[in-house]
Amino acid sequence: MKVKITSSKIVKPAYDGGAAPSTGESVPLNVFDRVTYDVYIAVIYAFRPPNPPNAALEQGLARALAVYREWAGRLGDGPDGRPAVLLSDAGARFVEAAVDAPLARSMPFKPSPELLRLHPSIDGGPVEELVQVQLTRFTCGSLVVGFTAHHRVADGQATGNFLVAWGLATRRLPAGPLPVCDRATRFQPRDPPRVEFPHRGTEYHLPAAKRHGGEDVDEEEEIGGAAHDKIKVHKVLFTKEFVARLKARASSSPGPDLPPPPTAQQRRGYSTFESVVGHLWRTVTAARGLGAGEATKLRISVNGRSRMRPPVPREYFGNMVLWAFPVADAGDLVSRPVQHAADLIHRAVSRVDDAYFRSFVDFASSGAAEAEGLAPTADESQVVLCPDLEVDSWLGINFYDVDFGGGCPFYFMPSYLPMEGTMFLLPSFLGDGGIEAYVSLFEGHLEEFKRICYNIA
Template identity: 55%
Template sequence: MPLEPTPDVLRLHPDGDGAEELMLVQVTRFKCGSLAVGHTIHHAVADGRAACNFLLAWGQATRGAAFDPVPAHDRASLFLPRQPPRVAFEHRGVEFKPREEKKPCRRSDVAVVDNDDEVVVQRVRFSREFVAELRSRASAGAPRPYSTLQCVAAHLWRCITKARGLDAREITRLCVAVDGRMRMRHPPVPEGYTGNVVLWARPAAAAGDLVSMPLRLAVELISREVARVDDSYFRSFIDFASSGAVEEERLVPSADSSETVLSPDVEVDSLLHAPFYDLDFGGGPPFFFMPSYLSVEGTVFIVRSFSGDRSMDAYVPLFRRAMDTFNKCCYSLAMADARL
């Protein structure tokens, strides 16, 4: 069983390409008696929290235990548009974008990729002490401490931007998922809701400004954008999505993208609070949890480390040529308050 990111991981979960099923599960048994459970799920029907809750409920059902949290599926009553609709925020160019016409691929469009242009995935481990100090420095002078995720995301955003060597004037955006279960109030969304109730906060900055500003300003930028995605924003999104404008203007979800390179942008997906280590099919909790090998440049996954020492792992896909610079700054607390 590979513990480091490698394409070999792809053999341990089902390939969803071309599949009509919304969820696929693969169980791989090893000669030593251990096994790996890999699953692929369509994001349109379940976000990370819902996928984790499903697996927990599966394990609880296997053991004859009560469901906790109780699965909830009442989408119709939770996400009703208001009458009359009140679209208070701009959702074009954010959650929705114009449909792009597919062009036939010509031989001249296919680029030759050398070794430095290869996207590689690296696992970065941040110790509990490193994260605590990072958070302390970022929160200095703030009314209250910033979240761990916001501090780590800001640090990674700055380091990745530095490693890419972007033009100082180029705009880079960070995409951070915001869970509606924690935001929506009228009516509230239960913790066990099985579906996708995630929108994105998208702080932006010029690349030169981002690597020049201290960490605390980058975290403040993220925190401010995350705070905008509140109950009012979610309700505005529901009203817009139900208004008919999406169909009339032939818009498509921005999240439905086949891009393999996000540069100059960065996406951070957090599974820090997903209780995967509580999963139990009757043989005890898992030894190890990791995301699949997703070599989409700039798409970062953050998970709890399997070491049990409250450290965290970030799976960072970048071009090989950028990795040396990234490694020089990602483990440095001194650079958190310095110009990169």
């Protein structure tokens, strides 16, 4: 796929019917923004023709940025020296590109480095824009939108809301519901604070260099040199029928030789997420060849909007995510049925409730992390997670609701992210109730994963 860039520009907010607001203000990042990954997240959309012209999407982006001003700003330090979004209205990167071939020749997209051509090239240099967009046109009239955004500014839920607003603005419709932009004041610590859970070693840890007295630590040596293997990203499709059988298996009796998990007798069954992730956890652990006595841990993103009391509005713009960390012995995980893994996941996620979120706010606001030199465990420089895994579920995010005027996308996927041990879940592009899982593993483990990933046990 040869992609030709035809233009690259900055799009700034377009304010309708009034003067532009001051560009000297800033919004401090709150405790949830600062503890998440300091990285850009990229997604890809594909739209069948007819599609509106690029100029319409550019104008729509300008109007959407006027509503979501933080995306048009820059990361920096606020007046108090703390990390902040500077409301500079400096704008977003807008790139136009073309491919001299029909889209069908490249579909379905495979998770490979070639996908990076569908995003603005950063050439290894510093990136200032918090949002970068590339519109790639194909000879058949199809449009591919590569969207890249900085995670510190917003999580998946908030980013999905912005993308829907961009579509509405392109169609000259009101960008509603409006975002709730109160990240600086919404999450205040209690008086007195009550830190009721262990956040050291969970959201925060002491970096390896400090654990070793300030000496440089070779992370590749710590993982046994495995980073020298090649990492591949593989997409596996679980059909609606497969997911139904998997859920039924997770909710069935484990048999006379194995006792049910502690909470299984009090529950009717396990959710789609718990069943699918439990299955993937067992399958990846087996494919990696992990055995008895080796611990394996899942890092599961948990959206706190509906968990806090009172609930945080769905339209809240910012980060509202913490993590659940179920842990298992690898041998036990693989030898026991999927119900065991689903139950571990259910219990771990259930513990990340309102009390946990408020305890985190109190701890993260106390200054203890800074005083002790702690760093977030969400470390984008860690390219190998084995024997652990991380899963991000996009099953409930409205990514498929984006409509620029020619209808919703017929294809959506995360871009190429070769971080070993990561998994992304999203609804199947077929729209049949199935689930796509993008799994990143070492090449040596991937072949075994492919062989066993449809085995239900």
